[in-house]
Amino acid sequence: MLELKNLTKKYGDFTVVNNISLTVEDGEVFGLLGPNGAGKSTMVSMISTVLSPTSGTIKVDHKFLQENPVEIKKIMGVVPQDLALFETLTAKDNLIFFGSLYGLSGKRLKRRADEVLEMIELTEKKNQAVAEFSGGMKRRVNIGVALMNNPKLLILDEPTVGIDPQSRNHILQTVKKLNKEEGMTVIYTSHYMEEVEYLCEKVAIVDHGSLIALGTKEELKNNVNACDTLTVIYQKASQEALEQISSIAGVHQTTIDQNQIAMLVSAKERNIIDIVDDIKNLGIALTSFKYEEVNLESIFLQITGKSLRE
Structure with a gap:
């Protein structure tokens, strides 16, 4: 057309x-x-x-x-x-x-x-x-x-x-x-x-x-290898354990804010439950986690480095 x-x-x-x-x-x-x-x-x-x-x-x-x-x-x-x-x-x-x-x-x-x-x-x-x-x-x-x-x-x-x-x-x-x-x-x-x-x-x-x-x-x-988002709430964790999260396979970026950790993760590389288990195995006591599949907003942000309304 x-x-x-x-x-x-x-x-x-x-x-x-x-x-x-x-x-x-x-x-x-x-x-x-x-x-x-x-x-x-x-x-x-x-x-x-x-x-x-x-x-x-x-x-x-x-x-x-x-x-x-x-x-x-x-x-x-x-x-x-x-x-x-x-x-x-x-x-x-x-x-x-x-x-x-x-x-x-x-x-x-x-x-x-x-x-x-x-x-x-x-x-x-x-x-x-x-x-x-x-x-x-x-x-x-x-x-x-x-x-x-x-x-x-x-x-x-x-x-x-x-x-x-x-x-x-x-x-x-x-x-x-x-x-x-x-x-x-x-x-x-x-x-x-x-x-x-x-x-x-x-x-x-x-x-x-x-x-x-x-x-x-x-x-x-797929073209930009855009990542999904995994957010976990933890009760307690050592500083050493928190620093090791970014080295977990399938985790590409981490942001820690008080007792919340937000991660960009690749479901193609690792099963999300396996990533959560790896976090627990670091000795981090989790109270909840939320997984969000990538949407256009996050794809746009990852491609351009800014939000649509900037």
Whole structure:
């Protein structure tokens, strides 16, 4: 559905997006992750024709975007970070206005607006001015605008920023439903790692304008040798025993804080229970332990050395 090849965007000597190549398959939910200033929004702006690349190519549905911009816009829906709505208009009038820009008209336009209102669960509020809506409801209308042309490719750039948990959950469920029931290809950028983990089959991690990791969660974990986390609470331990923990096979990093020890461990190298037994055999009296399989947040931290929101 989408292919980027050597995509680059420069402003003078400053490179915002640096030679990125990746492919998003038809029907895939693809996550785009990166800290602020990583180049995600610039990539989205180039894919949605708002910006032109300095070099490289973009293909959407097997067609070059630079050569077929109007044709490709007809099969693409974009949900920008900032709300793009007329607040004095009603929810339905907003959908009708933007739907007309896609070439819809007459009964077909009104029918599609009603369908989208049902999708975003705002049918009962359709005649209410958007200015009266909560932030979460406005976000839902913003998504509705992008759905008016029934796009093959839906791009959502930080769609849940600053909204309440209920609206956030509704948006996530809507995206999942559009993918599963409509077969819509989705590109999803977010600062909320749990959203990407919940929705996305494949993830690209971008930092300083460059693509630094690409794959499924399991592929990323294997490619960077990402570790799981083992946390133990101990009652008593000698300083000598605590110092020996880092030398246990399968333990790659330890952090000791009062009576708690947090370790990065490799379940591929050692069985977790064996690691716990080795800790006990050092003479450390444990009261509890907790094992957490690696998630996208920890993979991102291990790859970039910083959290997503830094």
